[in-house]
Amino acid sequence: MDLGKDLVAASATPLVLAILAEGESYGYAIIKRVSELSGGHLLWTDGMLYPVLHRLERNGLVAATWGLAENGRRRRYYRLTPEGRRQLVAERKRWQVVDDTLHRVWMKTSLA
């Protein structure tokens, strides 16, 4: 399913924050998790995740550290900051409003 550029971009922040709320993670694992969670419907171009992570880092929502992967290569790990956790709560409320609204209107109209 093609979700469109804008929807993918808009959902990137809450998704990344929510996944990091599950625990510290790194780029590849985050992409994999998104794909799992969406049942393969939400496909990101892998490279695009990193500018998003860097923006979140600049805004203090996530913190990053270099660590070692199992294969001995250097890898950058990201985790949620307290500020990021607050942001996630706010994001969640916002998306809940959108979701509720859409849900209500869809209950009344039938597209099928």
Add this chain to the structure above:
Amino acid sequence: MSVPSARPLEEQIGQWRGYLRRRRAIGGPDVEELESHLRDQMTVLTDAGLAEDEAFLVAVKRMGSLDALSREFAREHSERLWKQLVVGGDGDAAPATITRTETAVVFALAAAAAVAVKIPALFGLDIGTASAEPFYQRNASLFVLPFLMGYFAWKRHLDGRRLISLLLAFAAAAIVMNTFPFTPGSDTRTLGAIHLPIALWLAVGVAYAGGRWFGDGGRMDFVRFSGELSIYYVLIAMGGLVFTAFTMMMFTAIGMTPDWLAEDWIVPCGAAGALLVGSWLVEAKQSVVENMAPVLTHLFTPLFTMLLLVFLATMAWTGRPIDIQRNVLIGFDLLLVLVVGLVLYAASARDPQAPPNLFDRLQLLLIVSALAVDGLALAAIASRISEFGLTPNRVAALGENLILLINLAWSAWLYAEFVLGRGQFRALETWQTAYLPVYSTWAALVVVLFPPLFGYA
């Protein structure tokens, strides 16, 4: 196996890494991070049964095209290629190229500025004569800055509404400077002439930033531009000095007195045109002499820190108070300006993500010692301010001192938080850029309010 595998895998990855490195928006650690991702992806694919080279192709494909990737990185890390950013459009990070049209426009504008300086001569206001001096002093910035603003308005395709409000600002400045009934030798007129360029520089900045003044790093880019421009301007001025010296020497050699040529034509017209040519050079030669201002900052921050500390130590050791002379406040104002400049340019070149380093601690020390020195000077002045009386010059100097003091005090706080690991460097950068309009607003107040307040004296 039908897939041709001419080159070993590592070589292919190396080549891919090389392509990434060539993109200015993608930094060294980013390349490493992306490569680590690529290898993770490849491991999973080969575990699923793909051959290594197939896995490589799929992983590269999933990473996205280099152009798209580099554009996304450029959006997030505009400081890495600030000058290449084409402002406007959909953020396409195409390298800025200086077209022939632009060169023509710039030289036409520079010539226009040079001619503008001489136009008043047609009305009997010859530059260099004593009677015309007040006129030129009042209007100096109005001869050049509108052209500079015009250049950026043209280059950034400024929308009509914004352009009109900027032009109105210039018109208002011209009216204020030329209709106020200043008394002869008026201090408020001199103050106005000094503060007007500071106020109008904001208008130039708004034009420079195009639509990005209220976000997206537009202001920081303008700070970078201002720093580079001042360096280019000094260089051009030095060249102009040599040019003038040769003009004088050669014509004197054949028994003529070319003073008028130098004083009335070469120096004023050159000074006006050089600002436009300098701005164009900053725009055009971006990668040639990139970011000189931060280099100078790194050179002089340790020196000034040392000077301030030695000064404080000497004062403490000898117990000598600051001798309050007439211009001492202005001197200390300039000291604060310098420190703010050092902080600003260090911030402009810093990677906001990097952890605090030794230089950040040095900057903090510089700010704190400057605050201490200024505090001592202010204390000395405060005790005698009633004795001196509140002249316009003193009120202006005091106001500026206060504005800079507030900036530095809060900067010190933010720096301390950052060095202690409790804050983001971004906060300092945001504070500095948010503060920029304060300088211009104060300068505008000095230009507009001081003359009536002090009876145009």
